[in-house]
Amino acid sequence: VRLQGVNVPSLDWDPAGERVLASIDVALTKWNANIIRIPLTQDFWFGYHKGQKSQLTATSYQKLVDAVVSRISASNKYVLLDLHWSDGGVWGSHVGQHAMPDDNSVLFWKSVAKRFANNPAVLFDLYNEPHDVSWDVWKNGGAVEERNDDPARGKHLMYHTPGMQALVDTVRATGAKNIVVAGGLDWAYDLRGIVAGSALTDRGGNGIMYATHIYPWKKDWDVNVTPAAVKYPVFVGEVGTKPWHEGEPAHENVYTEAWAPDVIKYIQKHNLSWTAWSFHPSANPCLITGWDYTPTEYWGRYVKAALATKKK
Secondary structure (H helix, E strand, O other): OOOEEEEOOOOOOOOOOOOHHHHHHHHHHOOOOOEEEEEEEHHHHOOEEOOEEOHHHHHHHHHHHHHHHHHHHHOOOEEEEEEEEEOOOOOOOOOEOOOOOOHHHHHHHHHHHHHOOOOOOEEEEOOOOOOOOOHHHHHHOEEEEEEOOOHHHOOEEEEEEOOHHHHHHHHHHOOOOOOEEEEOHHHHOEOHHHHHHHOOOOOOOOOEEEEEEEOOOOOOHHHHOHHHHHHOOEEEEEEOOOOOOOOOOHHHOOOOOOHHHHHHHHHHHOOOEEEEOOOOOOOOOOOEOOOOOOEOOOOHHHHHHHHHOOOO
């Protein structure tokens, strides 16, 4: 089975989501996707929102994820549940994108894996975009130190990560054999360590896919991605491009009109599974211009065309 589809975000930043079920319906029926990647936040799953804990938040969030899984499963398609945002090991604090999963991430996967264990429609993306640690820490865990300039997240944060192997083991300990997806380093782009001895061990499960996220500033695909794709199943969990605007990060100022068709050609050449970012009009790079789901010229039209012509 080759998985081809889109990311439907918003449950990472909003516990109520933004048109999530409607977007899923359009992606499956009008865009011909056979998989939807759904970014989640571990704090919302347990009811933490804006520093407060509420059982109502937890219950409504979990029921919405249930509805997402049911909707996609009923269409005989697949859903990839992605742990997108975490909290640096402190519930309700530092909520956002971090370098590695924390010890609370283990509790998240214990709960989520048990809830969706052995549902054939469901895959688990263990952690979104690991970065700035060694391959040993990525695999086996250890201390993580983050420095950033966002006062809301703290300028200096230290926490313990269980590592990716522990998350695989956590899922399997629930009895869930669902396929798991593990993103590499460099914001889930670099897979060189996987072929250099850091591949994970799957005890009693249905297998592991390794995720890469490809954006225009991520160079040398044949060095960072292709060798892993020769040996292991590789999933392009995020991919996309857009024109650059003043005030955006300088390293993202690399847009060319040729990049979108080139990256799709690369994905097709190597028969990779993929989910384009993103099926939301404000989460760049955008596939759609608004809630009428018109494809963007710079990215969405290429993805819609590729999905329309995909083989079963």
